[in-house]
Amino acid sequence: MSRTGALLRYSATRLGLAPLMLWLIATLVFLLLRVAPGDPVDAVLGSRAPAVAKAAMRARLGLDKTLPDQYLDYLRGLLHGDLGQGLINQEPVRDIISRTLPASLELSVLALALAAVIGLSIGFSGIARPEGKLDLAGRLYGLGTYALPPFWVAMLLQLLFAVSLGWLPVGGRFPPSLMPPEGTGFYLLDSIRSLDMTALKGTLRHLVLPAGTLALLLSGTFTTALRLNLRRSLRGDYAEAARSRGLSERQVVLRHGLPNALLPVLTIAGITVASLIGGALLIEVTFSWPGIALRLQEAINQRDYPVVQGIVVVIAALVVLVSVAVDLLVAALDPRVRY
Amino acid sequence: MKSAAGSSLLSRLLALTAALGVITGAGCGSINRTDRITVAAAGKITSLDPAQASTVSTLQLLSALGDPLYELTTEGRLEPRLAAAQPDVSQDGLTITIPLRRGVRFHDGTEFNAEAMAFSLRRFLDIGSLSYVVGGRIKAVEAPEPDRMVLQLTRPSTSLAGLLTSVNLTPVSPTAYSGHRERFLHDRFVGTGPYRLTHFSDHQQRLEPFEDYWGEPPRNNGLDLISLSNSTSLFGALRSGEVDVLLSPSIDEDQRHALHQDAQAGKLQEAVGPASEIGYITLLSRGEPLQRKQLRQALALSLNRKEISQRVSYGLRRPLRSLIPPSLSKGRESIWPDHDPSSARQLLQTAGYCNGRPLVVPLTFRSNVPADKLLALTWQAQIKRDLADCLSLELDGVESTTIYRQLGEGAFKAVMLDWRGSYPDPEAYLTPLLSCDRGEQSICQEGEAAISGSFWTAPGLQDALESSDRLEGPKRSDKLRSIQALAAEGSAYIPVWLVAPTAWSQTSLMPLRFDGSGHLLLDELMHAPSRGVSN
Numbered sequence: 001m002s003r004t005g006a007l008l009r010y011s012a013t014r015l016g017l018a019p020l021m022l023w024l025i026a027t028l029v030f031l032l033l034r035v036a037p038g039d040p041v042d043a044v045l046g047s048r049a050p051a052v053a054k055a056a057m058r059a060r061l062g063l064d065k066t067l068p069d070q071y072l073d074y075l076r077g078l079l080h081g082d083l084g085q086g087l088i089n090q091e092p093v094r095d096i097i098s099r100t101l102p103a104s105l106e107l108s109v110l111a112l113a114l115a116a117v118i119g120l121s122i123g124f125s126g127i128a129r130p131e132g133k134l135d136l137a138g139r140l141y142g143l144g145t146y147a148l149p150p151f152w153v154a155m156l157l158q159l160l161f162a163v164s165l166g167w168l169p170v171g172g173r174f175p176p177s178l179m180p181p182e183g184t185g186f187y188l189l190d191s192i193r194s195l196d197m198t199a200l201k202g203t204l205r206h207l208v209l210p211a212g213t214l215a216l217l218l219s220g221t222f223t224t225a226l227r228l229n230l231r232r233s234l235r236g237d238y239a240e241a242a243r244s245r246g247l248s249e250r251q252v253v254l255r256h257g258l259p260n261a262l263l264p265v266l267t268i269a270g271i272t273v274a275s276l277i278g279g280a281l282l283i284e285v286t287f288s289w290p291g292i293a294l295r296l297q298e299a300i301n302q303r304d305y306p307v308v309q310g311i312v313v314v315i316a317a318l319v320v321l322v323s324v325a326v327d328l329l330v331a332a333l334d335p336r337v338r339y
Numbered sequence: 340m341k342s343a344a345g346s347s348l349l350s351r352l353l354a355l356t357a358a359l360g361v362i363t364g365a366g367c368g369s370i371n372r373t374d375r376i377t378v379a380a381a382g383k384i385t386s387l388d389p390a391q392a393s394t395v396s397t398l399q400l401l402s403a404l405g406d407p408l409y410e411l412t413t414e415g416r417l418e419p420r421l422a423a424a425q426p427d428v429s430q431d432g433l434t435i436t437i438p439l440r441r442g443v444r445f446h447d448g449t450e451f452n453a454e455a456m457a458f459s460l461r462r463f464l465d466i467g468s469l470s471y472v473v474g475g476r477i478k479a480v481e482a483p484e485p486d487r488m489v490l491q492l493t494r495p496s497t498s499l500a501g502l503l504t505s506v507n508l509t510p511v512s513p514t515a516y517s518g519h520r521e522r523f524l525h526d527r528f529v530g531t532g533p534y535r536l537t538h539f540s541d542h543q544q545r546l547e548p549f550e551d552y553w554g555e556p557p558r559n560n561g562l563d564l565i566s567l568s569n570s571t572s573l574f575g576a577l578r579s580g581e582v583d584v585l586l587s588p589s590i591d592e593d594q595r596h597a598l599h600q601d602a603q604a605g606k607l608q609e610a611v612g613p614a615s616e617i618g619y620i621t622l623l624s625r626g627e628p629l630q631r632k633q634l635r636q637a638l639a640l641s642l643n644r645k646e647i648s649q650r651v652s653y654g655l656r657r658p659l660r661s662l663i664p665p666s667l668s669k670g671r672e673s674i675w676p677d678h679d680p681s682s683a684r685q686l687l688q689t690a691g692y693c694n695g696r697p698l699v700v701p702l703t704f705r706s707n708v709p710a711d712k713l714l715a716l717t718w719q720a721q722i723k724r725d726l727a728d729c730l731s732l733e734l735d736g737v738e739s740t741t742i743y744r745q746l747g748e749g750a751f752k753a754v755m756l757d758w759r760g761s762y763p764d765p766e767a768y769l770t771p772l773l774s775c776d777r778g779e780q781s782i783c784q785e786g787e788a789a790i791s792g793s794f795w796t797a798p799g800l801q802d803a804l805e806s807s808d809r810l811e812g813p814k815r816s817d818k819l820r821s822i823q824a825l826a827a828e829g830s831a832y833i834p835v836w837l838v839a840p841t842a843w844s845q846t847s848l849m850p851l852r853f854d855g856s857g858h859l860l861l862d863e864l865m866h867a868p869s870r871g872v873s874n
Contacts, residue, residue, distance in 0.1 A: 053471075089386050089525040089526075166581075169581055177563050287572070303740060
């Protein structure tokens, strides 16, 4: 079978398994939520509400049905793309996700881009003199930022840049005195599209701290990955061959070392962005960033079953899609990859 | 050559950072100042429906968007707002006539009248999540004339007057809510208040002055309310000048203390409202070992409230020995006994404990409430110091949602909780903790006392509770005092402290003050003239 054929078959297999994975995740979340103590009806009406009112609400929300019936209703809705309605304010889960997901994606993508730029630059800067001062600093940076507790760093940066220096906002996504730009929900994009410089400035000011913190924490991974892979690449036979052909060290690094070293970094970036979508909770909580992770946390506290289920399934779907996309990209870029 | 490539990348990175800094204005210390006022609070607002509102933030927001029938002054007097005069109560106490103000309009232009008020009240009684506080007291709501509403009661009720000040009974436009007569409307609010809502999201709300407001117009040009998800953010936002007003009961104790000190040093302003939240410990009286009254009494005597208040809150949470806040009991009533470890020891010895056989009590606290944990640790240390051979506390932190779910199942021997009455009346504190629909001897099997997790009642207690709501003046005060004495004797609840709503603002704002119901008067706030802000 040709390489392209093998790649297509691999892609089809991965994508074909995705629904099975999503079903397993959805089922697990459904069951775990029902096992967890806490009643959504109490969360809506309060524990002191009359039993009649509680029973009426339970019936209206379908919580009076047997567990298998609730599960079937849930799966039926899921198959039709209906994630249900939030129990607390009856808002469609799809609307909640479409409002909060862009916030998380905007933060994650920007943080990742920043992390890549910072991390790769630092990782690359030490290559001129291995084991030199710059290389050592890069190694320490890689290890240090990886080991830093996210919550502590976030609070420290918040206290320094927002509270003490007052340079940046403490939290939130947009200046409270302005109306957020309308459009896709990606404020950065919407501000640029509407050429609204005030909105753009407000958006950027609010992005700097959370995105910068996330970037700082992630950049070490890029630094270490690039350092190690680049050194390995430059010791490879093809690098030696290039040198013996008379290529300058700069050409060896840029043409042969870097492209090979960046492939594993691409995989790391893919895994990171997938986990960031739902995993930036501490950053979202610290900076009051109204993203999907913060919303998920609130929904768990309120025992808002449909919202938790919907968000988890969407995050899981994104993780699967991103990891498949990264695999395919790596396979397309690296001729050595076989399936 | 190789280092050139690296340094080139680094210099590009520095240039990019500098460009971003210029765009965002970082480093200029620039904070946008407008003639609007930014108010920050903790917790997002999920529903704007007054029939469902229960959180402090939501009630505060609704108090700016709507008007209640009456308001409570800081002196505890009932003053008409949408009502035109004091309620007229019939001789038998079963009919209350409320004259209504004329010339009032809702934000959508609909006229406010008795029909509109009756619509809102009936809606609250039908779907309101707090309608249980009204109980079966209101039999019918009538609107015989456009400016007169009549409430027919099932029994005379003194506390109903306090209920009429509740934000939950704020009238809503029958036109705007015609499709939501029997269901909640979460993302809009159309009332009669000094502000109208122009933008709503769960983390941010924008309020503009209502041009056709019947009363005195707001002194500022609008409000921006934001919710921040943690105490440090709230604290930092006020300290850095990013927000004008901070209103939150959920500020951590250290930060609350720091803000208090800032206010005392003149760097900030601080306003304290009437204390309406009580912190207390519920003891399970229907099972081993605390079904024995003397053991509960011993626990009550082992608690040093003053020390706890100092250690936990720097004295900002006032020690409380009553289930009713002093502002509602016309004075500082101390019904529960004070700290007395020797009496506690005697009780425990009589019960067969001490001398190598300590009573071990599991104490559950809400793990997501920092003050609770501090209280638990301090009390545990006090007992270890004073009664080590007789008593011991085993601490267990549980998330609050789980606690509230399992409270009525009798899952906790001793648990720390708090309570804020839905309206300013002693009944709003005593009934939810002590009322019992079905009980045997001192065990309540069905009713509020069971839901509260104590399962405690006493012969004659329910009758006393009901009769207190028919009395007025000193007779009522005496009755309430006797009810509390009974509860203190039973010791199924141990009141610990009192929490007052507190707000902080920049010194450039004035005046910062609360009304008698504990809502900050946002419409009175204005920037000081020296700042050159026009209002």
